[in-house]
Amino acid sequence: MTDKETYFIRISDERRPGIYGIGECALFRGLSADDTPDYEDMLAQVCADISRQGLTAFVPSDSSSIRFGAESALADLRNGGRRLLWPGRWTRGEIAIPINGLIWMGSHDRMLARIDEKIEAGFRCIKLKIGGIRFDEELNLINHIRERYAPEELELRLDANGSFTPSDALCNLRALAPYGIHSIEQPIKAGQTEAMAEICRKSPIPVALDEELIGCRDTKSKIALLDSIKPQYIILKPSLCGGFAASEEWAALACERGIGWWATSALESDIGLNAIAQWCGSMNTKIPQGLGTGRLYVNNIASPLRQIGDGLRYDPEGVWELPEMEWK
Incomplete structure (x- = not known):
């Protein structure tokens, strides 16, 4: 491999301007079960669903990498958009x-x-x-x-x-x-x-x-x-x-x-x-x-x-x- 294609999803809330969560929809071509020709269409649909439903949006379980990215972005946004998805001892630098x-x-x-x-x-x-x-x-x-x-x-x-x-x-x-x-x-x-x-x-x-x-x-x-x-x-x-x-x-x-x-x-x-x-x-x-x-x-x-x-x-x-x- 000399390159790897990936996608990022960003979720923001208009009630909290300037704050957003970001996640990586880490599609692995040739290995992911969701490596399909309509991948970008599925991703666009998930983004539309989140825009419509908000933070409780349902992310389809049949799209592993999209679910991974959306769950990450939603967790990031819920915790203030600081890339702290699961804050704890590790993110405080206390443990390795x-x-x-x-x-x-x-x-x-x-x-x-x-x-x-x-x-x-x-x-x-x-x-x-x-x-x-x-x-x-x-x-x-x-x-x-x-x-x-x-x-x-x-x-x-x-x-x-x-x-x-x-x-x-x-x-x-x-x-x-x-x-x-x-x-x-x-x-x-x-x-x-x-x-x-x-x-x-x-x-x-x-x-x-x-x-x-x-x-x-x-x-x-x-x-x-x-x-x-x-x-x-x-x-x-x-x-x-x-x-x-x-x-x-x-x-x-x-x-x-x-x-x-x-x-x-x-x-x-x-x-x-x-x-x-x-x-x-x-x-x-x-x-x-x-x-x-x-x-x-x-x-x-x-x-x-x-x-x-x-x-x-x-x-x-x-x-x-x-x-x-x-x-x-």
Whole structure:
């Protein structure tokens, strides 16, 4: 990827001139369930509905990224339009949200260099994307990590992005098990419910569902998915799995079943990342979250978000610098 298309929604109240809430409708082309040709029409309709109904407007649940953006903008406006959606200890700068260091796919040498950089920066939880190079090379890389850092020193999460097949998944997972892996996300492609359930039942490594959650909208479907697959973890990406209200429902249903969860950003700008981080802060999460800082972007929005070591912080003295945009 060299660029990412996104949309912003701004909501104001004529009774409070100069105050507005802003949210990011973080459409992820090729991955979002709402990646459809009429996306802008849906967004325009939601804006019209909010204008007509006010702060209690209903945002359609079948449009995940639009719901994510609208919920963010409405929460921002309700709290005075200061980009404080869920004010609390995190937004006051009192605590940091622990995050994992993400290692992108690449050559063996490049991935190894990136791992060393993350560890030197203070990370004690690393998420390694696998499936981009030969599996034996990846095993060699993981072995190298474990020769230097024991599991109690460094938590290692893997994300296969569906790169295993149902026939080779368990064999690969058994090969990975001796290295003290915390969990592996989406070992096979989403939509293979029976195969995934078998993998979760037999895997020596805890399995986390990620893409499997995308497009699963109603409560009945969520319950059916969790009860049939029985994963050890689920990964919540609010912009992809229904917004914040839907993510809270996912989290509650998971907790009822003894399933763990953490949240992950999905290449949002700092507008969207700020919303996810504040939501995480309000949920009192303890384990490392998958919250990137958007440093991939050369034109990200300047914000009070600060990455210090392996923690994401909010600087109360920091300033938002929102670009001038032509609003439709």
